[in-house]
Amino acid sequence: MALCAFYAVWGFLLDVSVAFGPVPRMTWEHKEVQLIHFNESKVSNYSTLLLNEDKNVLYVGARDVIFALNAVNIAEKQNELHWKVTEDKRTKCAVKGKSEQTECRNYLRVLQQLNDTFLYVCGTNAFQPTCDYLNLISFELGGKNEDGKGRCPFDPAHSYTSVMVDEELYSGTPYNFLGSEPVISRHLHRSSLRTEYAIPWLNEPNFVFADVIRADPNSTDGEDDKIYFFFTEVSVEYEFVGKLLIPRIARVCKSDQGGLRILQKKWTSFLKARLICTIPDKNLIFNVINDVFILKSPTLKEPVIYGVFTPQLNDVGISAVCAYSLSAVEEVFSKGKYMQSATVEQFHIKWVQYNGEIPNPRPGACINNEARASNYMSSLNLPDKTLQFVKDHPLMDDSVTPMGDRPRLVKRDVKYTQIVVDRVRALNGTIYDVMFIGTDRGALHKAISYENGMHIIEETQLFPDFEPVQTLLLSSKTGRRYLFAASNSGVVQSPVSFCDKYTTCVDCVLARDPYCAWKPLEASCIDIFKESEMGRNWIQNIGGDASSCSDKVRENPLQHTFKHGSTAELKCSQKSNLAQVVWKFKDDVLRVESPKYRLLEKALLIFNLSEGDSGVYQCLSEEKVENKKFSQVLAKHVLELKKMQRTMVAPTTT
Amino acid sequence: MALCAFYAVWGFLLDVSVAFGPVPRMTWEHKEVQLIHFNESKVSNYSTLLLNEDKNVLYVGARDVIFALNAVNIAEKQNELHWKVTEDKRTKCAVKGKSEQTECRNYLRVLQQLNDTFLYVCGTNAFQPTCDYLNLISFELGGKNEDGKGRCPFDPAHSYTSVMVDEELYSGTPYNFLGSEPVISRHLHRSSLRTEYAIPWLNEPNFVFADVIRADPNSTDGEDDKIYFFFTEVSVEYEFVGKLLIPRIARVCKSDQGGLRILQKKWTSFLKARLICTIPDKNLIFNVINDVFILKSPTLKEPVIYGVFTPQLNDVGISAVCAYSLSAVEEVFSKGKYMQSATVEQFHIKWVQYNGEIPNPRPGACINNEARASNYMSSLNLPDKTLQFVKDHPLMDDSVTPMGDRPRLVKRDVKYTQIVVDRVRALNGTIYDVMFIGTDRGALHKAISYENGMHIIEETQLFPDFEPVQTLLLSSKTGRRYLFAASNSGVVQSPVSFCDKYTTCVDCVLARDPYCAWKPLEASCIDIFKESEMGRNWIQNIGGDASSCSDKVRENPLQHTFKHGSTAELKCSQKSNLAQVVWKFKDDVLRVESPKYRLLEKALLIFNLSEGDSGVYQCLSEEKVENKKFSQVLAKHVLELKKMQRTMVAPTTT
Structure with a gap:
């Protein structure tokens, strides 16, 4: 069943693409x-976010705490302010039938930029919503404790x-x-x-x-x-x-x-x-x-x-x-x-x-x-x-x-x-x-x-x-x-965008991502907004037409030597959910439905190998965009028979 | 992708069973x-059916024709009556903008038993609905051609x-x-x-x-x-x-x-x-x-x-x-x-x-x-x-x-x-x-x-x-x-019911089919309503509790001889969508997630065989009903190493 999980999700996505929405x-x-x-x-x-683009700060309102993070790298915490519920209030809240451990806390719900110096902030404060002014210089609350009714929920x-x-x-x-x-x-x-x-x-x-x-x-x-x-x-x-x-x-x-x-x-x-x-x-x-x-x-x-x-x-x-x-x-x-x-x-x-x-x-x-x-x-x-x-x-x-x-x-x-x-x-x-x-x-x-x-x-x-x-x-x-x-x-x-995840021009263009373009000189898929100036020969086509690409066919096939009667597993994986994998043997498309072969998610199995199976196998990704089909070779495998074993017999099943 | 079709449907059924309805x-x-x-x-x-249980006749109303079939075996046609639209009416119907080839025909919509001798039948008759009396002895219409308005649709x-x-x-x-x-x-x-x-x-x-x-x-x-x-x-x-x-x-x-x-x-x-x-x-x-x-x-x-x-x-x-x-x-x-x-x-x-x-x-x-x-x-x-x-x-x-x-x-x-x-x-x-x-x-x-x-x-x-x-x-x-x-x-x-499709007692009982019971004497799953009298020792449990079954474990394992480094494919298929296949090797459950194995829909693949893989493999079907788990051995395989090949090397991948 575990095996099926991937197939289930994947196959299902393919199914519904026709009926309801793109994959x-x-x-x-x-x-x-x-x-x-x-x-x-x-x-x-961490329910409330506020971004100050001028100062490059991301304010985060969570339970009982407000953070100021570097908006260029949020792993860098610049400030934090704990704003907890008083013991007294928590007890009163619990008396009203609310959970002391969860509900009777201070959930930050309002984080708003009042002016350059202050944020206006509100929290549920154990069902007694309270607002205050957060001084951005000292990163401290003003202590006004305004009634937050109507500004912030109780619950x-x-x-x-x-x-x-x-x-x-x-x-x-x-x-x-x-x-x-x-x-x-x-x-x-x-x-x-x-x-x-x-x-x-x-x-x-x-x-x-x-x-x-x-x-x-x-x-x-x-x-x-x-x-x-x-x-x-x-x-x-x-x-x-x-x-x-x-x-x-x-x-x-x-x-x-x-x-x-x-x-x-x-x-x-x-x-x-x-x-x-x-x-x-x-x-x-x-x-x-x-x-x-x-x-x-x-x-x-x-x-x-x-x-x-x-x-x-x-x-x-x-x-x-x-x-x-x-x-x-x-x-x-x-x-x-x-x-x-x-x-x-x-x-x-x-x-x-x-x-x-x-x-x-x-x-x-x-x-x-x-x-x-x-x-x-x-x-x-x-x-x-x-x-x-x-x-x-x-x-x-x-x-x-x-x-x-x-x-x-x-x-x-x-x-x-x-x-x-x-x-x-x-x-x-x-x-x-x-x-x-x-x-x-x-x-x-x-x-x-x-x-x-x-x-x-x-x-x-x-x-x-x-x-x-x-x-x-x-x-x-x-x-x-x-x-x-x-x-x-x-x-x-x-x-x-993740432009650098596309390693070929065809893949970069087929992504149809307006942030990404292929830079032939560097042979890489780049984020056009990260470059200092636009290049004339960059390739991008939001229609997905990759005909301007001239990717070189990979020339480093994997060599396999196999024994008579054994099984070969040729690896090949492709990422696009819109593409189909096609295997070619000696330039002809393999009919993988035959019992000789089995197509798995990331590999092709060839059973009961014999001399006739020697040769070049190519794994291609075929993707159709607007009735144009674009093929890319994803992997090349060369199978070779181990000479000394030619006389051996296949495994027997009785 | 074709490979995935089965997994997709199957996996999906499993998924939704939890949320919406049984599989x-x-x-x-x-x-x-x-x-x-x-x-x-x-x-x-063939839109209209009428069953006469006393006479064992199934009447079928289709386009332009009524059939009388043997209700015990509908492949036996007993009578047929063609009731077509006249050329004149068809032309008139086409003039009104309807399709002469499809809509302007006589679709039988009413087949009712009036009495022992007559059926009352109506058809759309090229948008001029018409009813008549079908004499069951001569299997001919009375020719009354009553106006079918309000009894039978026009369209x-x-x-x-x-x-x-x-x-x-x-x-x-x-x-x-x-x-x-x-x-x-x-x-x-x-x-x-x-x-x-x-x-x-x-x-x-x-x-x-x-x-x-x-x-x-x-x-x-x-x-x-x-x-x-x-x-x-x-x-x-x-x-x-x-x-x-x-x-x-x-x-x-x-x-x-x-x-x-x-x-x-x-x-x-x-x-x-x-x-x-x-x-x-x-x-x-x-x-x-x-x-x-x-x-x-x-x-x-x-x-x-x-x-x-x-x-x-x-x-x-x-x-x-x-x-x-x-x-x-x-x-x-x-x-x-x-x-x-x-x-x-x-x-x-x-x-x-x-x-x-x-x-x-x-x-x-x-x-x-x-x-x-x-x-x-x-x-x-x-x-x-x-x-x-x-x-x-x-x-x-x-x-x-x-x-x-x-x-x-x-x-x-x-x-x-x-x-x-x-x-x-x-x-x-x-x-x-x-x-x-x-x-x-x-x-x-x-x-x-x-x-x-x-x-x-x-x-x-x-x-x-x-x-x-x-x-x-x-x-x-x-x-x-x-x-x-x-x-x-x-x-x-x-x-x-299809009781005879269940070949073991456990399977027969797990079906939870009130028509079916296990007859230990004949060791078969029978339709209880086809037997002349109920047997005392028949086994049926609509709750699915199969503990009264005592199926014999199959004792005819399949023997396989294999070569060092090759791949074995052990077949095993089970029909129940509610069961899980479990493989055992030397009585221990196999962890099929390891790269050594691959579980397919109807087989287990074992790669790169070596001496340690010799032994007995059992394929079990495990089905849970009401928190009780029932296991059945579906297949038994014995793998044996081919002695003379022990010294050989595995296939190399470079």
Whole structure:
């Protein structure tokens, strides 16, 4: 059975490639590639990462401790700060029925850069969430011990997300001990704002991500910066057997100050909408969002929102990545219809499209030049009608649909947990969005979309213990492109590419990796972003066309001398999961199905050798890309008969 | 890669057994077991089967032809009748845009036993469905050419179901050319009755099964016989992204005569309810019903309804079997709440529980003694209030939930299409419901439920071309237990068990097949229902405890003489997918992971043989049942060194 494990996984991947998603071309086992690890004994739950690219520091929030690591080499610890729960608090926490050993600890959940000198940090602190200011010079806490309610969860099992925008902390997390009162709130300098505690606003949400999208500086409409939140919650508008979940995008305006009478100290700009990630004709509905990455780049007309999803129903292992344009999101919030609830037959609340009159200014809209022209200078000025409407109708009827109306990638037998996206200019100038996607088994998939399909360049086992990837960060600074991944057991730093693992030009090009190109002079596959300047004769083809390669055929065959009747084992292994191994004997393809031969994973067996078996055996890797087939000789073996044994008899079986 | 195919399938089955459903213990390839085939050249779509157990005839309805086969040996054709479409009709059909070669043919969809002399038969007849009476003596049609509308679909692609009850045909199928008007109707002697053409009654149904359940003859309430229909339709009560399907059970009363003013010539007793087949804690929702079998037996307190289901959403290959007690069904129809529709905000129709007053007599109830006592002697007498209510509220709010509140069987990587169930008394008197389940790949699973789990005894490849099993029939007459399966390409007759395939007592008992027992005297595994009387010393244990077996260890080892340095291939194969092969050398378990050995599917390779490898090798099959492990020696090999070669050198690799 052990023998079969490899075949099982491998064969299965081949099977499903047709049906659901591409097979990663390369599979890097944990020890096959150079990764840098950080973990300390007795420390667990490395759940929060914060990267300071200017200072090259990676801050890591774990259980009871914060680390500062060298972001160029995370094995180098620069600082550490233990932030433990007091004995007294731990005891009180245990009295409330929580585990003293595990839950009643301080799980760091918020690590945000407040300014050059301070980080704003929060931990669960034995179910009494507490925040403080971490002085980066002394690496000590200010001792403020602010109440962390609404900024940090009570329970390490609860969901959380936060983002720091202009020294204000925006967060999504439960507001109480039980986790039953979810809240999206703003804290710190200005007066705090939060969501209403009402089912239409937030209904058992699971927060996954928050980020700011700044208003276009070139725009003349005086739009506000907006903070977007992503979460999965229980749907009010849909019904099926049991509770249905639905992925949401919600947003608030940075300048929101709440209402004067209605929605006092509450968001006046909180709106939410469905995020659709489905393939209707295959009845695939991915309605659980696990993570989001917002790609912002000067080379992009507008930010692109990438989300990783899994299904709630009948999930026997399948994931999807959907991408959304910011304009599609803005269209829904600024022009879409609202939903309204209606009571049917006294007992039943049903949500339907609202078709009545919409107050002016538009409920939930940010204060922009148009509003100011009508003398609404702040949310505090907004008329009651507008505020009452947004209070009752926070949910949009229109949905945010993905670019291309379908997922970028659908992959069976994997659960994607995290995503980051890099934007890479290939040698020929074409720009590719390279997706790095973490799985619940500690692996990382690196994928690019290519014309109508997706290509998974490689799968890398980041964590040897197969722990889920809980956090993923990308450093895309020139010359310092790294990935940082955190799991319960540690942090891993990985380069964005493993070009040097490709030893031939064909292999280097077939990788279809925009980071890699073949440098004929050095006969090596190089990371183009590590070179000082681009070479003219470098070979790269993201389409996978390796015809420009002129690899030399290996000329060092292995010599074997064998005895009559014995068995030869000729070794040959190839790494690409998309390639097929073909054996040639005297330049003819061997029919390995015959009982004379047996093809194993990394070798060919030839039984009952006789004189006719002498000669040259070649092992070729054949890989098809876009209907072109590329062959490479992987190994050459020469078999020779041992002369003196020619007269001997074969082994007999009776 | 070809090499891996077996490992892939096998390994995968092992993997998922833990997560989703048991692995069939035995896999019988098509040619491994004795099956009887029937098919004629140029004939296809063997879609309709009718068994006359008294006369031992199997009637087969295919495209343009009806066959009568010997039900003891279906290879023996007794009669055939060609019933083709006239040239004129075919041309007209083609003019309407249908394919002359395929769709404009006569697909036999109804074959029902009217009485001893006649079958009632219907065919699509080039989109002009036509019925007729087949005289079983002359095997000729009466030439009545009755209009088959509502009895037989127009389009061979449309769904259909029918049952003959007391010389009345009850059927469910579309009523028009486009298939857009579905109907459940009664035809033949009495005045025809049908469903309303309205979404609340039938909403794009896919009919799968119909059967009668007779009133309990011992009951004193004067209840009517009821005809049950099973179908999947588009849900009105649920909403999600896209259309949601829902499995339904509907029923009408045999004595229904329609209403006088309201529901004239329509069912007054048509009610339908949801059939639930879900595992809520795993978010598995099987909401497409593919087939039903109603198990009726004198040994059963009440009939049991077996259904096979697949999911609509995110179906990457998973099926379930759910079983329902008749009393659960009757409870819902006779006491459950109704649903009602309500219009919300003018445009939206929402279905909710009806909580108002329910008219008397209860809407949809059959005329029973209680109704008669109130002077409602027939449905024609029913008050308008009751009729109007049932017209508006055909859908129950209560659902029919499965016995045990969960599926009997959930199986991954298979699509179940058909089911029949046999009731078998094992040697010790315990009665087992043996489920025979057809798949969309031409296979048959045979399963029993055993304490808290399911055991799939075997998987048999009925059709070599992997065509879906479209119809499955069981003949359970004493001494003539057979299965008949039909696909597009032919009909197959299979015994219900393959006891003689088990050659040892341990294997026979480990099969856990209630049909099979070990007969020590003959040292053979026998079908207990084929023997004239039960033997006292027969061995059977459906729990799989084979400790009563005393198989003799095989004493004919294979002798091999080998040369120094050569490779030995020791053969050993075992059939059980639940067993593990273990090799022993000189009574010690071999560690086959060492490079010295390689374990293949059906052999062990030993490389680079030397004197130390001489000795006895045993291949054992180890199978665990209920934490007991049973071992059997499958093969014994003796390796011996060829003396004269002792001085020779091993092959060299340079």
